[in-house]
């Protein structure tokens with residue numbers, strides 16, 4: 001069974017005190033709510049599901065949703081979205097036969113974003129099936145990580161209740177590299193949008209506002225999340 005370094009974070013990941021993650025949620029929700037009507041039918045595979053976000057972000061019926069995550073603790077969080085099935089597995093090596101899903105989604109999948117998971121997502125989809133992914137932007141993450149002295153491909157997560165910090169993988173790529181990766185994996189109709197924090201959000205993470213300040217833009221002008229869409 002896969003082990004995940006998100007096991008350590010899982011208990012606190014959805015805590016309101018983790019403002020950076022909540023700001024990503026704010027941006028994602030604002031960006032995705034418009035697209036609900038255009039979703040294909042069929043089963044939905046949610047990669048790196050955590051507590052599950054397909055109902056909240058996309059209004060998908062729970063009986064269509066399969067949650068996949070490498071953290072057993074994430075998959076067993078008490079407050080989670082309902083789904084048809086939970087799969088404890090690595091998104092880069094999915095223990096399912098292919099062409100079963102009308103939609104593959106993944107929100108904030110930077111811990112495992114790369115060619116392996118994209119190839120697996122492509123294999124999972126039915127012909128003409130759609131994929132919707134989100135990742136934090138390199139425009140936000142790179143200056144922050146350089147300033148605090150961590151590798152650009154990792155993120156730091158403070159576990160507030162235990163007074164400790166963990167570093168976990170977080171793969172950020174330039175938009176053109178992301179598009180190239182999807183095309184190499186066989187996706188078509190690839191699009192990528194830049195999402196900023198909605199103006200209605202007043203509780204802004206210092207990890208976001210400090211980068212905005214460095215760049216001389218307001219808290220609502222820096223793209224913090226990419227929404228990536230593609231078709232098989």
Ligand SMILES: C[S@@+](CC[C@H](N)C(=O)[O-])C[C@H]1O[C@@H](n2cnc3c(N)ncnc32)[C@H](O)[C@@H]1O
Nearest residue numbers: 006048049050069070071090091107108111112
């Ligand atoms: C940043 S969290 C996002 C959780 C959820 N998608 C959300 O937006 O609320 C990343 C999730 O990916 C999971 N994860 C990390 N590496 C993984 C892998 N190789 N395969 C599957 N899930 C993985 C973590 O356990 C965690 O639940």
